[in-house]
Each structure stands twice: as structure tokens, then as C-alpha cells.
Amino acid sequence: ASLEVQPKPSVISWPTGSTGGNAFMVAAGPCGVESREQILTAARFVKRHGAQMLRGGAFKPRTSPYSYQGMGREGLDLLVEARAETGLPVVTEVLSPEQVELVAEHADMLQIGARNAQNFALLQAVGETNKPVMLKRGMSMTLEEFLMSAEYVLSRGNLKVILVERGIRTFERATRFTLDVSAVPLLKSWTHLPVWIDPSHAAGKRDYVIPLALAGVAVGADGIIVETHPEPEKALSDAAQQLHEHEFALLMKKVRAILPAV
Numbered sequence: 657a658s659l660e661v662q663p664k665p666s667v668i669s670w671p672t673g674s675t676g677g678n679a680f681m682v683a684a685g686p687c688g689v690e691s692r693e694q695i696l697t698a699a700r701f702v703k704r705h706g707a708q709m710l711r712g713g714a715f716k717p718r719t720s721p722y723s724y725q726g727m728g729r730e731g732l733d734l735l736v737e738a739r740a741e742t743g744l745p746v747v748t749e750v751l752s753p754e755q756v757e758l759v760a761e762h763a764d765m766l767q768i769g770a771r772n773a774q775n776f777a778l779l780q781a782v783g784e785t786n787k788p789v790m791l792k793r794g795m796s797m798t799l800e801e802f803l804m805s806a807e808y809v810l811s812r813g814n815l816k817v818i819l820v821e822r823g824i825r826t827f828e829r830a831t832r833f834t835l836d837v838s839a840v841p842l843l844k845s846w847t848h849l850p851v852w853i854d855p856s857h858a859a860g861k862r863d864y865v866i867p868l869a870l871a872g873v874a875v876g877a878d879g880i881i882v883e884t885h886p887e888p889e890k891a892l893s894d895a896a897q898q899l900h901e902h903e904f905a906l907l908m909k910k911v912r913a914i915l916p917a918v
């Protein structure tokens with residue numbers, strides 16, 4: 657992952673797009689896929705407001721086993737349908753090595769969640785695919801540990817890794833996690849891999865998502881991944897932090913005020 661090995665920033669691509677280099681991108685969509693109508697509605701509006709990628713978990717890694725666990729396979733099929741209609745590539749989470757083949761058949765990008773950021777068997781398994789891997793920072797990981805997790809993917813031959821700062825655990829409880837904005841310039845001074853930020857899981861509350869997203873833009877992130885839902889109050893997971901459509905539209909407008917090319 658080191659800039660000593662590759663001094664030029666990596667540009668990571670999939671059939672319909674890329675991240676890294678000079679471009680900035682936005683991935684957006686609900687926390688979880690909940691129904692056909694929900695994901696298609698979200699896909700249409702994130703596309704309309706200018707997102708370049710659709711997010712949505714089919715398999716949800718919930719802290720409590722009694723919380724909503726996602727639609728599973730059916731959710732993957734709905735993501736494929738949303739991609740077919742909107743043209744947006746999809747990123748979705750994979751929870752175990754056994755699931756990698758199935759998820760890779762459906763998704764354009766594989767998401768490794770914060771709770772699995774040191775699941776080395778899973779990291780090696782996605783390292784054996786040719787799909788881009790969006791790796792979230794574990795909530796208690798140092799940046800060095802984070803890069804070592806990326807190395808688990810890279811060392812298996814998959815060089816398409818995107819690092820995502822999504823907030824870390826600190827003593828502060830007013831936000832869900834503390835967005836470590838310094839992670840972006842630090843990582844970018846060490847590694848050629850693209851670095852995104854996820855303001856949604858850091859904030860935990862929708863009112864703080866836009867400012868944190870803009871902080872990510874200001875510190876030089878290569879992209880953001882944001883949660884938005886057609887009816888956030890009714891969301892089956894992460895209801896408090898998902899943006900309403902109008903808030904997502906406002907975020908895009910503010911991002912474009914800084915970066916007109918988005």
C-alpha cells in the first residue's frame with residue numbers, strides 16, 4: 657500500500673467508473689436493502705442528484721443478533737435490478753469468506769465493514785477476487801493496523817482497495833463515533849490507495865452528516881459514502897443517521913460548490 661512502492665495515486669476502476677487520482681466520487685443509498693420499492697426509489701433519487709454509485713446492505717452485520725439482518729440473496733437481486741435500471745454500479749457488504757463468491761457475482765464493489773476489518777480470512781478471500789474492495793476502518797484500529805488489513809487484500813493479488821474512515825471510538829458519546837479527519841491526510845501521505853470518508857456512521861445523527869461530509873472534502877478525501885433513505889424514520893437499520901432525499905440533494909449541491917466537477 658506504500659507510496660514507496662508506488663509513488664503515484666492508484667486509480668481503481670470497475671466497468672462503469674473509477675476512484676482515485678484527481679476525481680472525487682459519491683456513493684449513496686440506504687443502510688440496508690429493505691424492499692424492491694425502497695431500493696429502486698433510493699437508486700433513482702441518488703442517481704438524479706448526481707451520485708456515481710449505489711450503496712445498500714443485503715447482509716447486515718448488526719451489533720445485536722435480534723436486530724434486522726438484511727434481505728440476504730433477495731437483496732442482492734434487488735441491487736442488480738436497481739443497477740440495471742439506473743446504470744449505477746453497486747457496493748454491498750460481504751460478511752464471511754463463504755459469501756464472497758455470491759456477493760462478488762452481484763456487486764461491482766465489495767464492502768468490508770468496520771466489524772470485520774480484522775477478519776483476516778475474509779480479507780484474504782476478497783483478495784482472491786478481482787472486484788474493488790471498500791475497506792472500512794475498524795472502530796478501534798490504529799491507522800497502521802488499518803493499512804495492515806489492506807495488505808491482507810493486496811498480498812493475495814487484488815490491488816483494488818479503497819480505504820474508508822468511518823469514525824473511531826473515543827470517550828465522546830454525543831456522536832456515534834468520532835470522525836478522524838486527520839486519517840485522510842495521514843493515510844494519503846503514506847499510501848497510494850484512495851481514501852473515502854463515511855460521515856453517516858461517524859455522526860450517527862442526520863443533522864451532522866453534511867458538515868462531516870464537507871470536512872472530508874476539505875481534507876482531501878477521494879470520495880464519500882453516505883446513507884440516504886426514501887423514508888429514514890421508517891428505516892430498519894440506522895434510522896437516525898440516514899438523510900432524507902432533500903438533505904442528500906443539499907449535500908450534493910454543497911459538494912459541487914467546492915468541487916464543480918462532481
Ligand code: PEP
Pocket residue numbers: 687713717768769770771792822854857
Ligand atoms: C454500513 O455501511 O452500513 C456499516 C455497517 O458500516 P460500518 O461497518 O462502518 O459500521
Ligand code: MN
Pocket residue numbers: 687688857883893894
Ligand atoms: Mn448503516
